[in-house]
Amino acid sequence: MAPFTTSVAALALAFAGLTTLALAMARHYGAIWRRSPTAAEAALLRALGALLLLEALLACTLGWGVVVGLVAWFCLLSVAGLGLVLLLPYAPQRVLLLAQAGAPLALLLLLAGGR
Amino acid sequence: MQTVNDGMTTPSSRQLQSPAPAGRGRGLPYGSLLSRIAAAILGGYLLAAASSLLLARLLPLAPAEAVLAATLPSFAIYVGAVLWAFAVTDVGRVWRGLLQPALAMAVVACLLPSVGAP
Amino acid sequence: MKEGFRHSMAWLHTWGGLLFGWLLFAVFITGSLGVFDEAISRWMGPPAQATAALSSEQRMEAVRLATRHLEQTAAHSPFWGIRLPGEGEGSLRLAWRDGVGQLRIDHLDPLSGTPLPATAQRESDGGHHFVHMHFQLQAGTFGIWLVGLATVALLVALISGVVVHKRIFKDFFTFRPAKGQRSWLDGHNAAGVLTLPFQLMIAYSGLVVFYDTYMPAAIAANFHDVDHYEQALLERPGRPARQGVAAPLLPLECLLAVGETRLGREARFLVLSAPGDAGALVRIFGRPLAEDGQQELVVNSGVAAFKGATGEALWLEEPGLAQGGGALLTQQVMVALHFVRFGGYPLKWLYFVSGLVGAVLIATGLVLFSLKRRKRQTPEFGAATASIHRLIEALNVAAVAGISLACIAFFWINRLLPTALEQRAEWEISLFFAVWALSLPHALLRPPLRAWWEQLGLAALLCLTLPLINAITTGDQLLAALARGDGARAGVELVAVAIGLLLAWLAWQLRRRQRLAMEPLEVH
Numbered sequence: 001m002a003p004f005t006t007s008v009a010a011l012a013l014a015f016a017g018l019t020t021l022a023l024a025m026a027r028h029y030g031a032i033w034r035r036s037p038t039a040a041e042a043a044l045l046r047a048l049g050a051l052l053l054l055e056a057l058l059a060c061t062l063g064w065g066v067v068v069g070l071v072a073w074f075c076l077l078s079v080a081g082l083g084l085v086l087l088l089p090y091a092p093q094r095v096l097l098l099a100q101a102g103a104p105l106a107l108l109l110l111l112a113g114g115r
Numbered sequence: 116m117q118t119v120n121d122g123m124t125t126p127s128s129r130q131l132q133s134p135a136p137a138g139r140g141r142g143l144p145y146g147s148l149l150s151r152i153a154a155a156i157l158g159g160y161l162l163a164a165a166s167s168l169l170l171a172r173l174l175p176l177a178p179a180e181a182v183l184a185a186t187l188p189s190f191a192i193y194v195g196a197v198l199w200a201f202a203v204t205d206v207g208r209v210w211r212g213l214l215q216p217a218l219a220m221a222v223v224a225c226l227l228p229s230v231g232a233p
Numbered sequence: 234m235k236e237g238f239r240h241s242m243a244w245l246h247t248w249g250g251l252l253f254g255w256l257l258f259a260v261f262i263t264g265s266l267g268v269f270d271e272a273i274s275r276w277m278g279p280p281a282q283a284t285a286a287l288s289s290e291q292r293m294e295a296v297r298l299a300t301r302h303l304e305q306t307a308a309h310s311p312f313w314g315i316r317l318p319g320e321g322e323g324s325l326r327l328a329w330r331d332g333v334g335q336l337r338i339d340h341l342d343p344l345s346g347t348p349l350p351a352t353a354q355r356e357s358d359g360g361h362h363f364v365h366m367h368f369q370l371q372a373g374t375f376g377i378w379l380v381g382l383a384t385v386a387l388l389v390a391l392i393s394g395v396v397v398h399k400r401i402f403k404d405f406f407t408f409r410p411a412k413g414q415r416s417w418l419d420g421h422n423a424a425g426v427l428t429l430p431f432q433l434m435i436a437y438s439g440l441v442v443f444y445d446t447y448m449p450a451a452i453a454a455n456f457h458d459v460d461h462y463e464q465a466l467l468e469r470p471g472r473p474a475r476q477g478v479a480a481p482l483l484p485l486e487c488l489l490a491v492g493e494t495r496l497g498r499e500a501r502f503l504v505l506s507a508p509g510d511a512g513a514l515v516r517i518f519g520r521p522l523a524e525d526g527q528q529e530l531v532v533n534s535g536v537a538a539f540k541g542a543t544g545e546a547l548w549l550e551e552p553g554l555a556q557g558g559g560a561l562l563t564q565q566v567m568v569a570l571h572f573v574r575f576g577g578y579p580l581k582w583l584y585f586v587s588g589l590v591g592a593v594l595i596a597t598g599l600v601l602f603s604l605k606r607r608k609r610q611t612p613e614f615g616a617a618t619a620s621i622h623r624l625i626e627a628l629n630v631a632a633v634a635g636i637s638l639a640c641i642a643f644f645w646i647n648r649l650l651p652t653a654l655e656q657r658a659e660w661e662i663s664l665f666f667a668v669w670a671l672s673l674p675h676a677l678l679r680p681p682l683r684a685w686w687e688q689l690g691l692a693a694l695l696c697l698t699l700p701l702i703n704a705i706t707t708g709d710q711l712l713a714a715l716a717r718g719d720g721a722r723a724g725v726e727l728v729a730v731a732i733g734l735l736l737a738w739l740a741w742q743l744r745r746r747q748r749l750a751m752e753p754l755e756v757h
Contacts, residue, residue, distance in 0.1 A: 003577050006579075018406070025403075027407065064576055068526075074430050074431065075583035075584065077427075078427050079583060082590060085427065088406060089409060164450040168450050171451035171455055177465070179466035180557075180560045183466060186448045187444065187567075190444075191437075201245040202238050204237075229455050
């Protein structure tokens with residue numbers, strides 16, 4: 001698969017995954033929903049976040065193979081995390097929207113490209 | 116970073132016991148500080164180099180492979196030695212703690228046969 | 234004991250980070266630019282020539298012409314370098330050393346062998362300048378050692394930083410803007426924690442690149458010299474020794490043809506050691522293919538080595554294969570991780586951004602050092618405290634804003650220096666250092682906040698107007714470069730403009746702070 005498609009999809013998935021992991025924390029959950037997450041909600045968000053990060057890894061390995069894909073994944077996580085950290089205090093709602101829209105689009109892109 | 120002060124003096128035993136910054140108003144112990152920095156940079160390097168010497172002659176690999184495999188981790192030993200040199204209170208102990216094992220490893224390495232071709 | 238340990242690590246992080254941070258910022262920013270050294274070299278070099286790829290016969294003819302030229306002008310040079318046209322370079326580029334050891338460069342037309350005038354070349358180190366700054370500060374072996382020491386200090390600072398930062402997981406995604414020192418600390422922590430794997434990897438692999446320089450003990454104790462060690466490691470015969478006996482070279486174009494056959498790909502350049510000597514060594518380097526490094530880390534485009542006088546094949550590094558045992562493979566993977574020749578442009582961009590984040594990590598650390606000391610004046614240097622803090626603040630400005638200014642100024646210098654200038658490439662580098670050096674007195678003369686925004690503002694201005702100065706001096710326009718699909722040239726200018734916008738915003742913020750707070754020493 002073309003590395004460009006892969007990187008865009010993987011970046012969107014990494015961003016969505018990290019956002020989900022951040023929302024499992026009371027501080028960031030509260031910024032959006034004005035209350036603390038229940039233990040079950042937090043656990044669910046953590047599981048979903050981990051799943052999304054694994055999907056990002058999968059996207060990377062589809063594009064570059066396992067070895068280069070792993071390196072790409074680590075770098076993408078850093079960059080996506082920084083984007084998230086910079087956006088989160090300014091526009092938490094939009095971050096949520098971006099993550100919610102980005103992850104399904106990225107999966108579609110992967111399915112379309114990966115056959 | 117946010118909770119501790121960072122005075123000019125390297126931690127003396129008194130500082131380690133009390134969080135209050137020491138070393139002010141009674142002259143700065145530059146001597147022991149410089150000694151500690153020298154121990155970290157030079158002593159740490161000697162320890163790392165000696166570890167590569169010993170490991171190169173112990174590893175059951177082809178000569179050049181053993182040399183390379185012994186050299187690659189030596190930088191981690193150097194970094195660890197520098198961190199340790201600043202974590203220990205007594206500067207004398209820092210020097211001893213770095214040079215004694217370095218010397219020991221170098222001596223043992225010299226007693227072992229060279230691995231390379233002549 | 235636990236608090237004591239954290240206390241010592243905080244001290245080490247603060248002072249080690251400060252002293253080596255000045256150097257490390259330059260290493261990080263030039264290293265990040267160095268990721269795109271080829272694109273920068275293309276932007277800085279002569280205008281792109283639309284050249285068709287040379288056929289095998291044309292390459293042989295070009296090498297024959299090159300040999301003739303070098304035999305006439307560089308018979309006594311210890312080496313010859315011949316770079317064949319390709320990858321956007323239209324000329325045949327010849328390098329050698331003259332009688333006083335100065336590196337000399339000539340460009341020939343690859344088809345006719347006529348020397349091309351220097352004015353058509355805009356001779357420049359290009360992106361290699363940033364690479365050389367990155368690993369040796371343009372200061373030879375001493376520079377390599379200094380960068381190595383700074384790299385160890387970086388690893389120490391990263392690990393001690395993790396120890397000192399108590400709430401890594403609690404504050405993992407936390408950034409609280411517009412809160413003064415708290416925001417700087419949040420930014421510092423986020424930059425460090427989120428890119429920690431990259432920073433550790435890039436620092437350690439950087440040391441491994443020069444492991445035989447930095448840690449030669451085990452090699453020296455077990456091998457006669459580095460050459461013997463390398464022969465054993467790479468399992469290949471030794472380089473022929475210089476005989477001191479003259480012997481004519483075999484026609485190089487024949488060796489080229491054999492070499493290309495053995496490599497199974499086109500040659501990119503040839504290097505001759507001791508040409509004209511009976512011990513002459515000819516190495517033929519393969520040209521990287523587009524698909525190299527798409528799926529593997531270690532990218533090797535191949536080398537074929539021959540004896541120049543007899544044509545005897547000495548060794549062959551086959552393209553694409555990492556040879557040797559586990560330790561060699563480990564070292565090659567680490568080096569490959571540092572040089573990012575794999576994964577194409579996406580990976581280069583990720584490294585560029587991660588490297589710049591490393592620079593931000595250092596810059597925020599330096600700023601924090603001064604911010605803390607503005608808040609509570611601790612007499613840590615006795616009576617000299619105030620002036621030492623002032624000096625540190627100025628060094629921070631020069632180390633961060635000054636080098637940024639010098640880097641973008643290097644692009645301007647490249648366009649403004651006359652193409653006919655003797656030693657033009659050296660002049661470019663000298664002027665780069667002059668700009669960096671001047672940033673320090675400026676930072677000392679101005680109030681700190683003012684020095685910050687003036688230097689950053691000037692850097693922003695130079696970034697934003699880079700397409701303009703290029704259009705004026707060369708007549709080539711950004712849009713035209715985009716239209717003809719010259720991504721390298723257009724990319725350099727687009728990135729410069731983007732960084733310029735960021736720097737302009739930063740400078741504007743700092744200027745506003747300075748205006749707001751009548752007290753010029755108070756950053757927010």
